[in-house]
C-alpha cells in the first residue's frame with residue numbers, strides 16, 4: 037500500500053488513521069512545492085485533483101482524506117475503527133465521517149475568508165452552527181461514538197486540531213478537551229512526529 041503525502045497538510049490525518057489501524061504502508065513523499073515531485077505518474081493517476089493524501093492499495097486507487105479513512109477503516113479495521121456494516125451505530129459513524137469534508141472544512145473557509153454566512157443556502161450551514169453541532173457531538177465523549185474511538189474521530193479530531201492551529205477554534209472547553217484527547221493518542225503522536233521529521237523537505241521547495 038502506498039500513501040502519497042506531504043508534510044504539513046491534511047495527509048497527516050491519513051497517516052494517523054493508518055497508524056491506528058496498524059496497517060503497513062509505504063509513504064511516498066509528494067513535495068507540493070516542487071513541480072518535479074508532483075509530476076509523479078502514480079500520484080497523478082491516484083489523485084485526480086493532484087492533492088494529498090492519496091492511497092494506492094493493489095489495484096484500488098483513491099484520494100480524499102474522508103474516502104481514504106473510510107476505506108482503511110472498513111477494509112482493515114472493521115468493528116474496530118468503523119462499526120460493522122449492519123451495526124446501527126453505522127448511521128452516526130457515517131454522519132461524522134462526512135462532517136469534516138461536508139461541513140467543517142467549508143465552514144472554515146467561510147471563517148477564514150470572512151464570507152457572509154447564509155445558513156439556509158449554504159450546504160455546510162454556517163461556522164457558528166457547525167461549532168455548536170460539533171460541541172454537542174463530543175460533549176458526552178470521550179469520542180464521537182461514545183466509548184468507541186473510530187475513524188470519524190481521526191477526521192473530526194484532526195479538524196479540531198487544525199482549527200486550533202489556525203486560531204479559529206472558539207474558546208470551548210469541550211472542543212479543546214476533545215482536541216487534547218485526540219493528541220494524546222499514540223498513533224496521532226506517531227503521525228505528527230513523522231510529519232515533523234520530514235517537514236524540512238518543504239524548505240527546499242522551488243516555488
Ligand SMILES: N[C@@H](CCC(=O)N[C@@H](CS)C(=O)NCC(=O)O)C(=O)O
Nearest residue numbers: 045046068086087088089100101102
Ligand atoms: N478534500 C481533500 C483536500 C485535500 C487538499 O486540499 N490537500 C492539499 C494539502 S492540505 C493539497 O494537496 N493541495 C495541493 C494543491 O491543491 O495543489 C481531502 O480532504 O483530502
